[in-house]
Amino acid sequence: xxxxxxxxxxxxxxxxxxxxxxxxxxxxxxxxxxxxxxxxxxxxxxxxxxxxxxxxxxxxxxxxxxxxxxxxxxxxxxxxxxxxxxxxxxxxxxxxxxxxxxxxxxxxxxxxxxxxxxxxxxxxxxxxxxxxxxxxxxxxxxxxxxxxxxxxxxxxxxxxxxxxxxxxxxxxxxxxxxxxxxxxxxxxxxxxxxxxxxxxxxxxxxxxxxxxxxxxxxxxxxxxxxxxxxxxxxxxxxxxxxxxxxxxxxxxxxxxxxxxxxxxxxxxxxxxxxxxxxxxxxxxxxxxxxxxxxxxxxxxxxxxxxxxxxxxxxxxxxxxxxxxxxxxxxxxxxxxxxxxxxxxxxxxxxxxxxxxxxxxxxxxxxxxxxxxxxxxxxxxxxxxxxxxxxxxxxxxxxxxx
Amino acid sequence: xxxxxxxxxxxxxxxxxxxxxxxxxxxxxxxxxxxxxxxxxxxxxxxxxxxxxxxxxxxxxxxxxxxxxxxxxxxxxxxxxxxxxxxxxxxxxxxxxxxxxxxxxxxxxxxxxxxxxxxxxxxxxxxxxxxxxxxxxxxxxxxxxxxxxxxxxxxxxxxxxxxxxxxxxxxxxxxxxxxxxxxxxxxxxxxxxxxxxxxxxxxxxxxxxxxxxxxxxxxxxxxxxxxxxxxxxxxxxxxxxxxxxxxxxxxxxxxxxxxxxxxxxxxxxxxxxxxxxxxxxxxx
Numbered sequence: 001x002x003x004x005x006x007x008x009x010x011x012x013x014x015x016x017x018x019x020x021x022x023x024x025x026x027x028x029x030x031x032x033x034x035x036x037x038x039x040x041x042x043x044x045x046x047x048x049x050x051x052x053x054x055x056x057x058x059x060x061x062x063x064x065x066x067x068x069x070x071x072x073x074x075x076x077x078x079x080x081x082x083x084x085x086x087x088x089x090x091x092x093x094x095x096x097x098x099x100x101x102x103x104x105x106x107x108x109x110x111x112x113x114x115x116x117x118x119x120x121x122x123x124x125x126x127x128x129x130x131x132x133x134x135x136x137x138x139x140x141x142x143x144x145x146x147x148x149x150x151x152x153x154x155x156x157x158x159x160x161x162x163x164x165x166x167x168x169x170x171x172x173x174x175x176x177x178x179x180x181x182x183x184x185x186x187x188x189x190x191x192x193x194x195x196x197x198x199x200x201x202x203x204x205x206x207x208x209x210x211x212x213x214x215x216x217x218x219x220x221x222x223x224x225x226x227x228x229x230x231x232x233x234x235x236x237x238x239x240x241x242x243x244x245x246x247x248x249x250x251x252x253x254x255x256x257x258x259x260x261x262x263x264x265x266x267x268x269x270x271x272x273x274x275x276x277x278x279x280x281x282x283x284x285x286x287x288x289x290x291x292x293x294x295x296x297x298x299x300x301x302x303x304x305x306x307x308x309x310x311x312x313x314x315x316x317x318x319x320x321x322x323x324x325x326x327x328x329x330x331x332x333x334x335x336x337x338x339x340x341x342x343x344x345x346x347x348x349x350x351x352x353x354x355x356x357x358x359x360x361x362x363x364x365x366x367x368x369x370x371x372x373x374x375x376x377x378x379x380x381x382x383x384x385x386x387x388x389x390x391x392x393x394x395x396x397x398x399x400x401x
Numbered sequence: 402x403x404x405x406x407x408x409x410x411x412x413x414x415x416x417x418x419x420x421x422x423x424x425x426x427x428x429x430x431x432x433x434x435x436x437x438x439x440x441x442x443x444x445x446x447x448x449x450x451x452x453x454x455x456x457x458x459x460x461x462x463x464x465x466x467x468x469x470x471x472x473x474x475x476x477x478x479x480x481x482x483x484x485x486x487x488x489x490x491x492x493x494x495x496x497x498x499x500x501x502x503x504x505x506x507x508x509x510x511x512x513x514x515x516x517x518x519x520x521x522x523x524x525x526x527x528x529x530x531x532x533x534x535x536x537x538x539x540x541x542x543x544x545x546x547x548x549x550x551x552x553x554x555x556x557x558x559x560x561x562x563x564x565x566x567x568x569x570x571x572x573x574x575x576x577x578x579x580x581x582x583x584x585x586x587x588x589x590x591x592x593x594x595x596x597x598x599x600x601x602x603x604x605x606x607x608x609x610x611x612x613x614x615x616x617x618x619x620x621x622x623x624x625x626x627x628x629x630x631x632x633x634x635x636x637x638x639x640x641x642x643x644x645x646x647x648x649x650x651x652x653x654x655x656x657x658x659x660x661x662x663x664x665x666x667x668x669x670x671x672x673x674x675x676x677x678x679x680x681x682x683x684x685x
Contacts, residue, residue, distance in 0.1 A: 045616055048515040176660050203660045209611065209620055212410050212541075213655025213662060219536055220403045233517070233614060240612055244522060244538040246529035266612065268519045 033071040034329055036061065036316055037093045037101040039113055041081035048262065049105045049308040050078070056312030057102065059300065064320055068327065072320070077103070083112035094120045099331050100323065102315040104128050105308065107179065114142035121331040123338070125318060127280070127311040129231070129257070131182045131396065134358040138398035141331065143338060143357040145315050146280050147389075148396070149182030149257075154389035155363040156256045156278035157190050157227065163384075164225070167252055169199045171223035173214055173238055175230040176203040183229040183256060199223050204230070211238045215245050225252040232259065236267055243271050252276065258366075261306035264380040272368030272380055279364045281307045281346060284383060290346045304378045314346050347386075356398035362386040406535060407652040413541045415648025416548035420603040421621055422628035423555065423640040424596030430572045430635025431592045434483070435491050437498035440622030441505035442597040444615070446471050446604030448509055451520050451613045460523040464605050471601025476594035484589060502618065509615045517614030544606050551602075552641060559637060568592055572635060600625075627666055631673045633683020642681060 038057040040050035054076050061074045075093055079086035086109040090101065099122040104110030110128030117124035118141030125143040126133065134144045147155075161167065170191060174180040184201065191198045199221040202214040215238075218226055226247060228238050235255050242253060258264075258277040283294050283304040293313065297305045305313070318338065323329050326337035339354035347362040366381035374380065390396075425439045446467050453463035478501070486493050521527075526540040559565040567588055571578045579585045604621070611617065628647055632639025647666055654662040673680060 045515075047510075202655065204655075205660060205663050208663055209617075210414060210651065212414065213407060213652040214659060216406045216410050216652070217403065217656055217659075220406065220534070236517075236612060240519065241610065244527075244540060244610065246536055246538070262516065266517050266519060266614075268521070270521055271519060 033073045034067050034100075034323070035096075035098050036072070036074045036319060037077055037090065037098045037103070038074050038312070038316070039077040039079050039086055039090055039093075039101055039103040039109070040312070041105055041109070042076065042078035044081040046081045046105055049259075052262070052306055052308035053103065053105065053312035055301065056305070056309040056314075057316045059297070060313045060316045060320070063296075064317075067320055067324055068329070074316070079104070079109050079113075081106055081109060083109045087112050087116045090116050091120075094122060099123065099329050100319045100334065101125070102312060102319055107133070111137060114139060117141045123319065123322075123331050123334045125315045127307075127315060130179055132178070134356045134393075135396040135398055138356050138393075138396075138400055140335060140400060143318075143352060143359070145311055145318075145359045145361070147361060147363040148358070148391075149179065150186045150391045150396075151363050151389040152257055152278050153183055153186035153190065155385070155387050156254060156276070156365045157187050158194075159365055159385045159387075160225070160252070160254055160276060161190065161194050161196060164252055167196075167224035169197045169221070169223045170225045170227055171199050171218045171221050172201040172227045172229055173211070173218065174201055174203050175206055175208075175234060177206060179231075180229055187227060187229070187256075204234075206234075208234065209237055211241045212245070214238075215242055215247065218242075219245065219247065219250075223251055225254060228253065228255045229257070231257045232263075236263060239267065239275065240271055248274060254278070259307055261304060261378060261380070262308060264368075264378075267380075269369065269371040269374060269380060273370045275368045276384070277366045277368065277381060279307070279366055281310050282364055282366060282381070282383060283310070283378065284381075285347060285362075285364070286383075287344075287346065287348045289344050293346060310346055318343070318352075353390075353393065355400065356393035356396060357400075358390065358393075358396070360388055360390060362388055402534065403656055404653060407656050408649060409535075409537065411649030411652030412645060413537075413545050413648070414652055415645035416545050416552075417603060417607060417644075418624055418628050418648050419552065419641050419644030420548050420599060420606070422625040422632070422644055423552075423637060424599035424603075425625045426629045426632065426635055426637065426640045427559075427568075428593055428596040429629070430637075431568050432487060432589055434487060434593075435494045435498070436596070437495055437622065438478075438501040438505065439498075439597070439600050439625055440618035440620075441502040442471050442475060442600040442618075443604035443607075443621040443625075444509060444618030445474070445505060446601030447520075447608040447611075447613045447617060448513055448604075449601070450605040450608045451518055452513065454520055455518070460521075460609075464602075467605040468598045468602040471604075472594040472598030475597030475601075476590050479590050479593040480586075483593070484586065487589075502622070506615055506618060513613075513615075515615055517612060519612050520608040522609040540609060544610075547606070551599075555599075556637065564588070564591070624666075627670045629680075630670055631680055633680030636680065636682040639680055639682035 040053040042050040057074050061072055064072055077089045090113050101117055101124045104113050104126035107128045107130035110126040114124045118139040127146045131148045174184045202217050228235055254276040256278040258279050260279045322334045322337040326333040338352050341352045350359055350361045352359050364386045365384045367384050368381050428436050449467035450463045454460055522540045526543050528539050530537045530539050628643045632643030651662050654665045
C-alpha cells in the first residue's frame with residue numbers, strides 16, 4: 001500500500017515535472033527547419049481564444065509543409081495573456097532562432113511583443129485591437145491584420161444610421177481607456193456629421209460586471225439606439241442585461257466590436273435576435289478563399305472557423321507567403337516583402353499598407369437572427385453590409401522609425 | 402427621478418449581495434473560519450443551473466436542486482477536509498480554501514469549457530415591469546422578493562429555533578456548547594452546508610442575470626468580503642445592511658460618477674475599516 005512517505009516522494013516528482021517549462025513545446029524538432037512562433041494565451045481567462053488560434057496556425061503549417069525547401073514547423077508559446085510573460089518567452093524563442101511570429105490576442109501583450117520582436121529584427125503580425133499598434137506606437141517589425149477602432153465604427157454606426165433614418169437619439173456605453181475612447185470619438189464624429197443627437201454616454205471601469213445602473217441611465221435618456229462600445233465578456237454582460245431590461249423592444253442595439261462566433265455561442269439566439277454586431281470576421285463571408293477555409297475546417301475539425309482560428313490561419317499564411325516571396329526568413333527581407341503586399345484574403349482582396357503596416361481589409365455589420373431562421377447551429381447572424389474604412393497613417397499618428 | 406430608479410436597482414443588487422455574503426458571515430461567526438472557497442460555491446451553483454437548463458430541465462427545478470447539491474458537496478468537504486484545519490491559524494484556512502477554490506474553477510473549465518454560457522430567464526418572468534417611466538425586469542423583482550423571504554426565514558431560523566440558539570451559542574463559545582452535550586461537529590457541518598448552499602443559491606439566481614463564466618466566483622468572493630467587512634464579521638443584520646448599502650451606493654454612483662462606481666465600494670470599505678474596525682454591527 002502507498003504510505004505517506006511514498007506519496008510525498010511521488011508528489012514531489014509530480015510537482016517538479018509540472019514545473020518544467022511547458023510554454024515552449026516545439027511542434028516539430030528545431031534545427032534546419034523553419035519555425036514560426038505562435039505566441040497566444042494558452043492558459044488564463046483567454047485560453048479559449050488561444051486554443052482556437054493554435055489550431056489555425058497548426059492547420060496552415062501542416063498544409064504548407066515545406067518552405068524554401070525546408071520543413072516548416074511552429075512553436076506554440078503560451079503568453080498566459082500577460083505582457084511580461086509574453087515578452088520573456090518571445091525573447092527565448094528568438095534566441096533559438098525564430099524570426100517570424102503570428103499571434104497576440106490581447107492589445108497589451110501584442111504591443112509589448114511587437115516592440116521586442118522589432119528590437120530583435122524579427123517580424124510580428126497580430127490581430128489585437130489597440131489603435132497604437134499601427135498608430136502612435138507603430139514600428140518596423142509589427143504588422144496588424146484587424147481593423148482599428150475608426151474603421152469598426154465607420155462600418156457599423158454609419159451604415160446603421162443610413163438604414164434607420166428615424167433613429168435620431170443615440171446613447172453610448174464605453175469602457176474608460178484608450179480603446180473605448182477610440183471607438184467613442186469615431187462615433188461622436190459621425191453623430192456630428194449626420195446631425196444625430198448623442199443623448200448620453202456612460203463610462204465604466206474595465207473590471208465592471210454589473211451594468212444595470214448604466215442601463216438605467218441609458219433608459220432614462222430615452223434613446224432610439226444604444227451603442228455598446230466595450231468588448232468580450234463585458235459586452236456580453238451589457239447586452240444580456242440590456243435585453244433583460246426590455247431595451248431590445250424599445251430601441252436598436254449595436255455592439256460595435258463583437259468577437260464573432262466565439263461570443264455568439266455564449267450569447268445564444270434569444271439574446272441576439274434583432275441586435276446588430278460589428279465583426280472582423282464571420283465564417284459566412286462570401287469570398288472564394290473563405291469558402292475554401294470553411295470547407296477545409298469543417299472536413300478536418302467538424303466545426304466552423306471562428307475569429308481566433310481564421311485570423312491565426314491567415315496571419316501565419318501571410319508570413320509564410322512573404323518568406324517565400326523574399327526567399328529568406330530574415331526579418332528585414334520578410335518585412336520588405338510584406339510592405340505593400342496584395343493578396344487574396346479571407347475578407348476578399350487585402351493589402352498591407354507599407355507606411356504603417358496596417359492590413360486594409362473589410363469590417364462587417366451583422367444582424368442577429370431568430371432561432372427559427374437559423375439554417376444550422378452556427379448560423380447566428382446575417383451580414384448586412386461591409387467595407388474598408390481606415391485613417392491615413394498620418395491621422396493614425398504612425399511615425400515609422 | 403433617475404435617483405429613485407437607481408435606488409430600486411440598488412436594492413435589487415443589494416439583496417443579491419446579501420445572499421452572497423450572509424453564508425460567508427454565518428460560517429465565520431460560528432466556525433471562526435475564513436472561507437475563500439465561498440466564491441467557488443457560488444460558481445458551482447450557477448454552473449449547475451446552466452448545465453441542468455441546457456439539458457432541458459425546468460429552471461425552477463434547477464433553482465431548487467442546484468443549491469442542495471452545492472450544500473451537500475460543502476458538507477462533504479467540511480467533514481472530510483475543513484474540520485481538520487479549524488484549530489490552525491487563519492493563514493492555513495486561506496491556503497486550503499484558496500486551493501479548493503482554484504480546483505473548483507479548473508474543474509468547471511474542464512467540465513464546461515473556458516468560454517461560459519447563457520442561462521435564459523424563465524419565460525414567466527422574462528418580461529419587464531413598467532410603471533410610468535420606470536422599467537424593471539420582472540426577474541430582478543422576483544429575485545428581490547425571494548431574497549426578502551429568505552432573509553426573513555433565515556432570521557427566524559437563527560433567532561427562533563433550537564438550531565439557531567445552538568449556532569449562536571456556538572459562536573460565543575464552542576467548548577461550552579460541547580460540554581452541554583451538543584454534537585458541535587454536526588452543527589458545524591450543517592452551518593457550513595447552509596452557508597455554502599446560500600452561496601450556491603445566489604449563483605443560481607444570478608445565472609440568468611449574469612450568464613456563467615469560470616471566473617465569476619472570484620468576483621463574487623470580492624463583493625462578499627466587502628459586504629462582510631462593512632457589515633461586521635459574523636453579523637447577520639450587518640450583512641443585510643451592508644449588502645443593501647453596497648448595492649445602493651454602486652447603483653447611484655453609476656449616475657453620479659460612473660467611472661468610480663466600483664471604486665466607491667472599496668473606498669467605502671476602507672472608510673469603515675478605518676473608523677469602525679469591527680464593521681457596522683460586528684462584535685469584539
